[in-house]
Amino acid sequence: MMIKSVRQRLRLNSVWVVRLFVAFAALLALGNLYYLKRAEYSRPVIQEETYRVINLATEKVPKENATIMSLCRNEDLGGIVRSIQNLEDRFNRNFHYDWVFLNNEPFSDEFKDKVSKMVSGEAKFGLIPAEHWSYPDFIDQDKAREERNKMADMGIIYADSESYRHMCRYNSGFFYRHPLLQKYRYYWRVEPDVDFYCDVDYDPFSVLRQHNKVYGFTISIYEFHATIPTLWDSVKEFLGKNPGAQHKNSLVDFISDDHGNSYNLCHFWSNFEVADMDFWRSKVYDDFFKHLDATGGFFYERWGDAPVHSIAAALFLDRDQIHFFDRIGYNHGVYSMCPVDDNVWVNSKCSCDKNSDFTFRGYSCGQRYYKVTNREKPSNWKQYADL
Ligand SMILES: Nc1nc2c(ncn2[C@@H]2O[C@H](COP(=O)(O)OP(=O)(O)OP(=O)(O)O)[C@@H](O)[C@H]2O)c(=O)[nH]1
Ligand SMILES: *[C@@H]1O[C@H](CO)[C@@H](O)[C@H](O)[C@H]1NC(C)=O
Numbered sequence: 001m002m003i004k005s006v007r008q009r010l011r012l013n014s015v016w017v018v019r020l021f022v023a024f025a026a027l028l029a030l031g032n033l034y035y036l037k038r039a040e041y042s043r044p045v046i047q048e049e050t051y052r053v054i055n056l057a058t059e060k061v062p063k064e065n066a067t068i069m070s071l072c073r074n075e076d077l078g079g080i081v082r083s084i085q086n087l088e089d090r091f092n093r094n095f096h097y098d099w100v101f102l103n104n105e106p107f108s109d110e111f112k113d114k115v116s117k118m119v120s121g122e123a124k125f126g127l128i129p130a131e132h133w134s135y136p137d138f139i140d141q142d143k144a145r146e147e148r149n150k151m152a153d154m155g156i157i158y159a160d161s162e163s164y165r166h167m168c169r170y171n172s173g174f175f176y177r178h179p180l181l182q183k184y185r186y187y188w189r190v191e192p193d194v195d196f197y198c199d200v201d202y203d204p205f206s207v208l209r210q211h212n213k214v215y216g217f218t219i220s221i222y223e224f225h226a227t228i229p230t231l232w233d234s235v236k237e238f239l240g241k242n243p244g245a246q247h248k249n250s251l252v253d254f255i256s257d258d259h260g261n262s263y264n265l266c267h268f269w270s271n272f273e274v275a276d277m278d279f280w281r282s283k284v285y286d287d288f289f290k291h292l293d294a295t296g297g298f299f300y301e302r303w304g305d306a307p308v309h310s311i312a313a314a315l316f317l318d319r320d321q322i323h324f325f326d327r328i329g330y331n332h333g334v335y336s337m338c339p340v341d342d343n344v345w346v347n348s349k350c351s352c353d354k355n356s357d358f359t360f361r362g363y364s365c366g367q368r369y370y371k372v373t374n375r376e377k378p379s380n381w382k383q384y385a386d387l
């Protein structure tokens with residue numbers, strides 16, 4: 001009697017134990033799922049293994065559908081030679097990518113001879129068609145001159161330069177249509193007089209392709225408002241006419257503090273770009289450029305290709321398609337990117353002073369980028385920020 005009742009009681013209990021266990025396991029699984037989802041959301045954009053160092057002694061390096069490209073003038077020879085020397089040393093001597101040079105005037109023999117000797121891939125020289133570097137019919141050139149003079153009185157850099165405006169418009173809407181660039185998908189834009197500070201012993205083009213990225217940058221910064229007073233109005237007009245254009249998971253919060261109502265002037269500094277030209281060749285970007293161009297803002301104001309590219313990338317792409325090349329130490333003019341992470345700085349053999357890094361400074365949009373992408377900052381970042 002007694003034994004039976006104990007057994008019965010035990011059986012009852014074991015049913016409850018099983019039920020409790022199942023309930024507990026279910027809760028645990030749900031909790032884990034939630035945690036994993038959060039972890040996935042907040043993980044850095046690109047994980048460490050992306051930058052797998054290629055062992056050049058044992059591995060054949062597969063080439064991407066890509067080229068390096070530079071827009072420059074004959075008188076930029078000295079500056080472009082410095083940039084070539086730098087990028088060849090740090091990267092291209094191991095990869096031998098082609099390098100396309102574009103100019104609105106024919107390159108001199110001296111330029112072509114010198115540069116061809118320095119590039120480890122094939123150097124190609126292209127003339128820009130006149131219709132891509134001239135005033136469209138709808139531009140009132142007297143008005144454009146008046147506006148240039150007004151801007152010059154305000155002391156704005158390149159205010160009175162016509163060629164600077166053609167250059168910005170060319171970089172915004174035409175370079176990727178040049179016959180020499182047609183056969184490529186990815187490009188690395190390189191300007192005269194830039195420095196590359198760290199070994200790039202991985203292929204940045206592969207990083208883009210393998211991770212489905214479209215636009216890569218290394219420095220971001222605020223634009224001078226006076227150069228683009230009506231740009232954002234034109235952008236909003238475009239979005240009004242093309243309600244489906246903005247990506248549902250866009251990076252709009254990088255360029256706007258109020259969900260797209262106004263522009264906060266942040267942009268990727270386009271003198272460095274590693275990106276996918278098929279994006280500029282897409283219908284949405286083509287429509288966007290035509291819309292902006294028709295307003296005359298490239299000439300009546302002084303719209304830069306940097307805000308134009310950046311706004312398009314931040315609106316039309318999935319935010320995960322934008323990539324921060326945080327290991328490519330770089331200098332253009334007064335601003336530098338120098339990886340402050342000690343492991344990167346040492347292992348990539350960077351030759352820059354970490355104190356020169358612009359990423360976390362007040363005039364950079366770096367901190368905002370980290371914030372809106374939930375990206376983990378290097379542990380020592382505060383040392384290199386002016387808070
Ligand atoms: N072919 C050609 N290239 C130009 C012309 N103006 C500028 N560029 C190129 O366009 C790019 C940007 O021009 P930069 O004058 O360097 O403008 P920036 O980078 O805003 O200003 P900096 O701080 O002076 O370098 C560089 O690659 C220049 O070589 C031009 O009139 N003709
Ligand atoms: C390289 O990319 C361009 C542009 O997308 C494309 O037209 C071309 O066919 C590609 N070439 C190869 C070899 O895949």
Ligand SMILES: [Mg+2]
Pocket residue numbers: 191192271332
């Ligand atoms: Mg420059």
